[in-house]
Amino acid sequence: MSGLGPALLNSLEMGLLLFVIAVGLNIVFGVLNIINFAHGALYMLGAYLAYTLMSLAGLSFWVALIIAPLGVAAIAVVIDRLMLRFIYHRDVADSLLLTFAILLIIAESIRSIFGSNIQAVYPPDALQGTVRLLGGSYPVYSLFVIFSGLVILAGLWYLFNRTRVGKIMRAAALDRDMAEALCINTRMVVTGVFAFGAWLAGVGGVIAAPMRTIDPGMGDKIIIESFIVVVIGGLGSFPGALLGALILGAIYGFGGRYFPEFNLLLPFLGMALVLLFKPTGLMGKGANA
Amino acid sequence: MKTFNPKNLMVSAMTAATLSIGAGGVMADDHPIHFGGIYILSGSAATYGEFAQEGINLAVDEINQGGGILGRQVEVTFEDSQGKAATAIQAARKLAYQDNVDAMLGLDSSGVAQGMVPTVPELQKPFIITHAATPDVTGNLCNEFTYRISVNVPQNQKAAARIAAKTDAKRWTTIGPDYAFGHQTWEYFGNYLKELNPDVELMEDTAFPRFGAEDFTPFINGVMDADPDGVIISVWGGDLVNFVRQATNLGFFDQGYELMFTVGAATEVLDALGDRMPEGVWLSTRYWYDAYDNELNQNFVKAYMDRYDHAPSYNAQGAYSAIYAYKQAMEAAGTTDGPAVAKALSGMTMEATNGTVTFRKADNQAMVSPTWGKTGPMHPEHGIRTLTDIQVFDGEEISRTPEETGCSL
Numbered sequence: 103m104s105g106l107g108p109a110l111l112n113s114l115e116m117g118l119l120l121f122v123i124a125v126g127l128n129i130v131f132g133v134l135n136i137i138n139f140a141h142g143a144l145y146m147l148g149a150y151l152a153y154t155l156m157s158l159a160g161l162s163f164w165v166a167l168i169i170a171p172l173g174v175a176a177i178a179v180v181i182d183r184l185m186l187r188f189i190y191h192r193d194v195a196d197s198l199l200l201t202f203a204i205l206l207i208i209a210e211s212i213r214s215i216f217g218s219n220i221q222a223v224y225p226p227d228a229l230q231g232t233v234r235l236l237g238g239s240y241p242v243y244s245l246f247v248i249f250s251g252l253v254i255l256a257g258l259w260y261l262f263n264r265t266r267v268g269k270i271m272r273a274a275a276l277d278r279d280m281a282e283a284l285c286i287n288t289r290m291v292v293t294g295v296f297a298f299g300a301w302l303a304g305v306g307g308v309i310a311a312p313m314r315t316i317d318p319g320m321g322d323k324i325i326i327e328s329f330i331v332v333v334i335g336g337l338g339s340f341p342g343a344l345l346g347a348l349i350l351g352a353i354y355g356f357g358g359r360y361f362p363e364f365n366l367l368l369p370f371l372g373m374a375l376v377l378l379f380k381p382t383g384l385m386g387k388g389a390n391a
Numbered sequence: 392m393k394t395f396n397p398k399n400l401m402v403s404a405m406t407a408a409t410l411s412i413g414a415g416g417v418m419a420d421d422h423p424i425h426f427g428g429i430y431i432l433s434g435s436a437a438t439y440g441e442f443a444q445e446g447i448n449l450a451v452d453e454i455n456q457g458g459g460i461l462g463r464q465v466e467v468t469f470e471d472s473q474g475k476a477a478t479a480i481q482a483a484r485k486l487a488y489q490d491n492v493d494a495m496l497g498l499d500s501s502g503v504a505q506g507m508v509p510t511v512p513e514l515q516k517p518f519i520i521t522h523a524a525t526p527d528v529t530g531n532l533c534n535e536f537t538y539r540i541s542v543n544v545p546q547n548q549k550a551a552a553r554i555a556a557k558t559d560a561k562r563w564t565t566i567g568p569d570y571a572f573g574h575q576t577w578e579y580f581g582n583y584l585k586e587l588n589p590d591v592e593l594m595e596d597t598a599f600p601r602f603g604a605e606d607f608t609p610f611i612n613g614v615m616d617a618d619p620d621g622v623i624i625s626v627w628g629g630d631l632v633n634f635v636r637q638a639t640n641l642g643f644f645d646q647g648y649e650l651m652f653t654v655g656a657a658t659e660v661l662d663a664l665g666d667r668m669p670e671g672v673w674l675s676t677r678y679w680y681d682a683y684d685n686e687l688n689q690n691f692v693k694a695y696m697d698r699y700d701h702a703p704s705y706n707a708q709g710a711y712s713a714i715y716a717y718k719q720a721m722e723a724a725g726t727t728d729g730p731a732v733a734k735a736l737s738g739m740t741m742e743a744t745n746g747t748v749t750f751r752k753a754d755n756q757a758m759v760s761p762t763w764g765k766t767g768p769m770h771p772e773h774g775i776r777t778l779t780d781i782q783v784f785d786g787e788e789i790s791r792t793p794e795e796t797g798c799s800l
Binding site for chain 1: 433434435436437441569597599600603605606609613632636637659662664667
């Protein structure tokens with residue numbers, strides 16, 4: 103089998119991009135007990151902000167990579183203060199309904215501002231072209247995607263295991279009342295976590311923008327893939343998001359190359375198998391854990 | 392909201408006022424002729440539906456300014472198919488039974504068309520397909536109410552095969568979306584090319600990424616490993632924009648392949664790509680605004696660009712022409728009665744912006760040719776690639792014979 107190397111790199115690229123997006127979904131669920139349907143719309147918002155900054159304002163990709171995710175996080179703070187905070191104590195199903203409405207609001211706002219044309223931005227000059235790697239030519243930008251994914255992975259691990267903020271987030275996730283009793287301002291934690299999840303979606307959107315088209319349907323596609331990742335890996339689990347994303351990336355990367363006729367079926371087959379044999383996901387804690 | 396046309400509202404309001412003032416004295420036939428359009432108006436392919444709306448709104452306003460059809464004003468209602476057959480069927484029923492439209496047009500996706508077409512006769516309204524290209528709707532699924540004004544897959548592929556046969560490429564493969572359209576494109580292209588040139592090899596290594604795949608890298612790598620001479624590519628819409636960008640990154644365009652994009656010259660796609668669409672590849676379209684030297688086309692392109700500030704896409708032109716086809720058919724029939732108008736369309740010949748178009752009696756398919764051309768330098772004003780070496784074929788010649796269609800009308 104030729105081209106094993108490119109398939110592997112491709113799997114990693116897709117997997118790590120999916121991880122960046124899906125882990126935000128998972129953190130928000132883990133700490134806030136909210137399934138954020140609008141997560142894909144926030145990813146789309148990141149891409150559109152990048153398009154605005156790069157194509158319309160003429161700024162560089164690197165500036166967009168810093169500013170656009172912060173913009174998404176700022177919008178997330180507004181969403182949290184205006185809408186989400188009223189339903190934190192309610193059943194998780196209510197959050198699905200509300201975030202679905204938020205998704206529609208964001209998607210239609212983007213459509214009325216930017217229209218439904220297909221938009222495109224391009225990688226910065228430094229990241230264009232290809233390199234020879236593992237027996238195939240491979241786009242430099244894809245290596246950058248892998249690198250960014252690894253940086254975020256390392257950063258998240260450090261945040262949760264080595265910093266006070268990370269420990270507070272985990273404490274609030276474990277038992278919000280107890281955390282409050284220990285003088286932790288959970289309201290700020292809650293808003294902060296939601297904004298952080300949105301920031302991750304925004305980063306994913308900016309990174310994806312130069313290699314994917316920007317259109318009002320892009321949020322729908324990614325949210326489905328993110329849910330597949332989360333179901334395979336385990337809802338609310340940080341390593342689960344990584345494992346699920348890498349598995350789905352491998353399904354796309356290797357499946358697309360060696361079994362292209364099954365590329366529609368494979369992701370859902372993987373999801374169905376996990377649901378059958380380990381309904382909580384591969385890394386899920388399960389009901390009694 | 393572009394679905395809402397203030398002019399239509401004005402017309403309806405004025406008509407209603409006339410009716411109430413002249414109560415009794417006004418004939419019922421003074422109410423506007425009502426068209427229903429079903430297109431993808433949401434999601435990633437919504438840009439196609441918007442172009443169709445632009446074309447239809449232009450035609451409707453032109454016709455109203457010229458005195459309407461049969462002395463009656465014209466109005467249109469749009470419904471979103473969402474790219475789903477079930478939604479389109481529901482929309483058609485709503486248009487026929489609640490809005491009481493006189494005739495319908497639309498459909499962007501082959502999958503939607505295959506689901507929807509068998510339900511058209513029950514509505515007793517004519518339906519002109521303006522975009523979807525599956526051979527089935529003017530083939531084994533054909534019926535006396537369904538017409539198609541746009542190019543279908545066999546027509547496009549017979550033209551493609553003629554161009555491919557003239558190249559030196561011997562080993563051909565394909566990259567296409569994993570549904571009816573992608574597979575039928577490869578099937579017809581392969582068969583026609585074999586007929587013209589029995590020496591060619593149709594490769595086993597084909598690639599059918601799912602529609603909306605976003606990442607085409609594994610498929611592009613796979614095809615490059617197989618090292619073909621020529622590739623026919625039926626990826627379209629936003630997918631095509633992704634594909635071209637990723638293929639450029641991988642050096643796909645530097646391999647010396649003969650490349651043919653079966654729906655490449657869509658202005659929606661060329662707009663997004665600009666000069667990133669490589670030069671020297673073959674692109675096809677059902678209509679290219681710069682290719683036909685007739686007065687109708689000159690007027691259409693001018694009116695369209697004045698009003699919308701961009702070039703008309705093939706989808707805009709198909710939808711625009713369909714309204715004029717209905718005008719001619721209704722005037723020929725002298726009525727807007729559904730079965731009578733459908734009958735008038737059968738075998739009808741009309742002058743359209745892309746030349747003379749005839750709806751063949753045997754299968755209700757318009758005898759039209761795709762327009763193929765090679766990408767040339769950027770257009771100085773329109774911001775998209777120009778087409779050079781433009782090839783237009785005889786519509787009748789590149790269509791399936793009535794026997795081949797499997798349609799018995």
